[in-house]
Amino acid sequence: MGRNQRKFNALDIVLVGMFAALMAIGANVTSFIVIGGVPVTLQPFFATLAGALLGSRLGPVSMIVYTLIGLAGAPVFAGFRGGFSILTSPTFGFILSFIIIAYVIGKMVESKEQPTKMTFFIAAFIGLAINYILGTNYMYFAYQFLASxxxxxxxxxxxxxxxxxxxxxxxxxFVAMIAPRIYAVIRKSSLHTNPATKKVS
Known part of the structure; x- marks a missing residue:
């Protein structure tokens, strides 16, 4: 059974939970810096890393779990916010973009049997473009229609x-530089379950 079709195991749950927690930390460690109503966070870094390391299945799942935890009321969004009020926030588009970022980057890495460092570099910057295009345009229209x-x-x-x-x-x-190294270690550690696994070149 392929990686994207198998059921969640204990390690999957741990990894999803870990990246959801990292997103919460990244949302608030620097969120006291606000520019134009936009908190400065480390979330794009962790969303990119989630896609590169967890793939197109677990990566977006970890972002969805993070989002649902916040919508449920936990103070995991920037500025220690939580609850459904975030849906009307001009910055909610950035939160949505993290799910797409993780999926797209995961797909790009998985598309290569032996992803190179350039694969990670290109995927990371495509993820950054998605983050800014979706998030900034959402913010603009939110100011237009929600904030009048x-x-x-x-x-x-x-x-x-x-x-x-x-x-x-x-x-x-930075993430494009470290992701291949971590990915290679993960692939190497899984050789006993998948003999065809190869190291990143």
Whole structure:
């Protein structure tokens, strides 16, 4: 049975829980820094890592679990927020993007029998693009229709994202560098269950 078809085992549950917890930590460790109403977080870093290491199955599941925990009321969103009120927040698009990021990056890595460092690099930056395109556009339309700020210029919203982008650009390079190493260790440790597993080149 393929990895994407098998049932969840104990290790899967642990990994999903671990990355959901990392997302909660990443949401708040630097969230006291706010630019244009957008908290500066480490979540894109962990969402990218989840996709690269957990794949297109467990990666997005960990992001969904994190989101559901927050919607249930746990203070795991940026600024220690929780509950359904986040659905009307201009930054909710970024939370949604984490699920897509993990899935897309996972698919890209899985598409290669032997993913190279360049595979991780390209996947990580595609994930960053998804995060900013979905999150920033959602924020713009939220200000337009939810906050009734019809005169909010589109360029201003993107301007707010300039400072966080520098941080995320650097962290994306970092995650693209470390992910292949961690992935190789994980693949090597699974050789006893999958003899065809090979190390990242």
């Amino acid at each position: 700020l019809e005169n909010m210029p589109y360029g201003v919203v993107w301007g707010w994202m300039a400072a966080p982008f520098v941080k995320d650009f650097i962290l994306t390079i």
